[in-house]
Amino acid sequence: xxxxxxxxxxxxxxxxxxxxxxxxxxxxxxxxxxxxxxxxxxxxxxxxxxxxxxxxxxxxxxxxxxxxxxxxxxxxxxxxxxxxxxxxxxxxxxxxxxxxxxxxxxxxxxxxxxxxxxxxxxxxxxxxxxxxxxxxxxxxxxxxxxxxxxxxxxxxxxxxxxxxxxxxxxxxxxxxxxxxxxxxxxxxx
Amino acid sequence: xxxxxxxxxxxxxxxxxxxxxxxxxxxxxxxxxxxxxxxxxxxxxxxxxxxxxxxxxxxxxxxxxxxxxxxxxxxxxxxxxxxxxxxxxxxxxxxxxxxxxxxxxxxxxxxxxxxxxxxxxxxxxxxxxxxxxxxxxxxxxxxxxxxxxxxxxxxxxxxxxxxxxxxxxxxxxxxxxxxxxxxxxxxxxxxxxxxxxxxxxxxxxxxxxxxxxxxxxxxxxxxxxxxxxxxxxxxxxxxxxxxxxxxxxxxxxxxxxxxxxxxxxxxxxxxxxxxxxxxxxxxxxxxxxxxxxxxxxxxxxxxxxxxxxxxxxxxxxxxxxxx
Numbered sequence: 057x058x059x060x061x062x063x064x065x066x067x068x069x070x071x072x073x074x075x076x077x078x079x080x081x082x083x084x085x086x087x088x089x090x091x092x093x094x095x096x097x098x099x100x101x102x103x104x105x106x107x108x109x110x111x112x113x114x115x116x117x118x119x120x121x122x123x124x125x126x127x128x129x130x131x132x133x134x135x136x137x138x139x140x141x142x143x144x145x146x147x148x149x150x151x152x153x154x155x156x157x158x159x160x161x162x163x164x165x166x167x168x169x170x171x172x173x174x175x176x177x178x179x180x181x182x183x184x185x186x187x188x189x190x191x192x193x194x195x196x197x198x199x200x201x202x203x204x205x206x207x208x209x210x211x212x213x214x215x216x217x218x219x220x221x222x223x224x225x226x227x228x229x230x231x232x233x234x235x236x237x238x239x240x241x242x243x244x245x
Numbered sequence: 246x247x248x249x250x251x252x253x254x255x256x257x258x259x260x261x262x263x264x265x266x267x268x269x270x271x272x273x274x275x276x277x278x279x280x281x282x283x284x285x286x287x288x289x290x291x292x293x294x295x296x297x298x299x300x301x302x303x304x305x306x307x308x309x310x311x312x313x314x315x316x317x318x319x320x321x322x323x324x325x326x327x328x329x330x331x332x333x334x335x336x337x338x339x340x341x342x343x344x345x346x347x348x349x350x351x352x353x354x355x356x357x358x359x360x361x362x363x364x365x366x367x368x369x370x371x372x373x374x375x376x377x378x379x380x381x382x383x384x385x386x387x388x389x390x391x392x393x394x395x396x397x398x399x400x401x402x403x404x405x406x407x408x409x410x411x412x413x414x415x416x417x418x419x420x421x422x423x424x425x426x427x428x429x430x431x432x433x434x435x436x437x438x439x440x441x442x443x444x445x446x447x448x449x450x451x452x453x454x455x456x457x458x459x460x461x462x463x464x465x466x467x468x469x470x471x472x473x474x475x476x477x478x479x480x481x482x483x484x485x486x487x488x489x490x491x492x493x494x495x496x497x498x499x500x501x502x503x504x505x506x507x508x509x510x511x512x513x514x515x516x517x518x519x520x521x522x523x524x525x526x527x528x529x530x531x532x533x534x535x536x537x538x539x540x541x542x543x544x545x546x547x548x549x550x551x552x553x554x555x556x557x558x559x560x561x562x563x564x565x566x567x568x
Contacts (some may be wrong), residue, residue, distance in 0.1 A: 085344025091436035
């Protein structure tokens with residue numbers, strides 16, 4: 057893998073730091089008029105998701121990380137692993153829950169999602185920003201209620217629980233924003 | 246802004262000058278990288294650089310010239326020649342510097358006041374800034390010594406280097422990488438800690454002038470008469486942005502020559518390009534630089550502050566990647 061010097065650091069670049077793959081978020085050039093130049097870099101550890109700040113002497117370099125995002129189809133959960141497939145090549149990958157993390161509760165069989173591969177092994181899963189999921193359980197709806205008001209909890213087919221307006225019924229399909237975990241709208245079949 | 250600056254100096258009878266951007270020599274500061282260009286004495290000799298070709302040899306017909314990192318040397322030669330107080334608004338070039346607050350080509354205001362001590366010059370700087378910011382509510386100007394401000398934010402003494410204390414501070418502040426970066430180099434430690442832990446807090450909606458820099462960061466300033474550990478150097482900050490740098494100017498040719506040699510040695514040590522020191526400046530100093538103080542202010546950054554911009558690109562017609 058190529059290495060990148062501090063002046064090549066830009067948002068999105070994937071590099072190795074302390075043996076973990078990381079993505080650069082922000083790179084600020086800090087240089088006193090009469091002094092040493094530094095780069096103050098904000099980095100996300102792709103394994104843990106933690107964001108840290110680290111300073112480098114300008115001109116230092118880091119090894120690039122072999123990290124790519126691939127669109128895949130989520131196939132199924134065999135109880136121990138989740139299985140994904142690249143639609144074009146039918147190549148399959150499996151991951152455990154630790155890698156899937158929060159994304160798991162938004163994954164429905166056959167849906168597509170983004171799998172981040174590091175050295176060809178899944179590192180993280182990101183669901184689409186919006187998913188359509190059916191409600192499997194919620195309190196009975198109240199007619200005439202509008203989307204204002206307090207709402208009620210509803211369990212979705214993937215197991216996720218979101219707050220929905222009172223008028224939404226069991227069996228209906230709703231659109232959810234996976235970034236906030238919030239209800240967006242009902243989906244007409 | 247430019248009109249305001251010119252009027253300010255016209256009222257004080259300071260002469261506007263212009264000095265060459267292309268020079269035969271350049272400062273030796275190990276922290277500044279410069280642009281090099283080639284001057285051909287006859288037009289037919291100009292040729293485009295080609296990959297793999299040996300760079301043309303230095304010959305009487307081909308000369309290496311440098312784009313100046315600041316007009317300081319040329320202006321000091323004018324001062325030594327008896328110009329009296331002078332100012333200049335012009336471009337300066339620093340290679341490899343690009344970021345939210347840096348563009349390799351930028352505009353600098355530099356002025357020298359003959360007969361002024363550093364505190365007198367600081368008064369004038371405060372007046373100029375206050376005038377330019379009139380209409381915007383800038384708070385009262387602050388003046389603090391480097392030692393006081395450094396100590397108040399870090400608890401460390403910047404004048405006395407204690408490797409253990411500096412390392413411990415870095416560890417406690419989540420900056421443990423500093424230990425590797427700075428090693429046993431006092432000056433780099435000061436740069437690191439100052440730019441991370443002190444500078445961001447300086448000049449909250451006010452001009453903050455920090456004076457009395459440690460002697461290891463003196464460059465072209467005089468050593469303070471009372472305290473040999475500090476120099477008569479001042480740095481200007483507003484909202485944590487470094488705006489400028491001023492000195493009670495070193496007039497001792499021998500001392501200057503020694504500092505050049507020292508910096509050249511450092512350049513050699515760090516395998517940076519080494520160039521001859523500016524003999525014309527040394528001889529100008531030998532012939533006698535009048536007692537004077539001078540300061541340089543980055544006008545692009547000043548304009549950023551005046552217009553509330555977050556990036557230097559916002560105040561440049563075309564930043565370097567689009568130039």
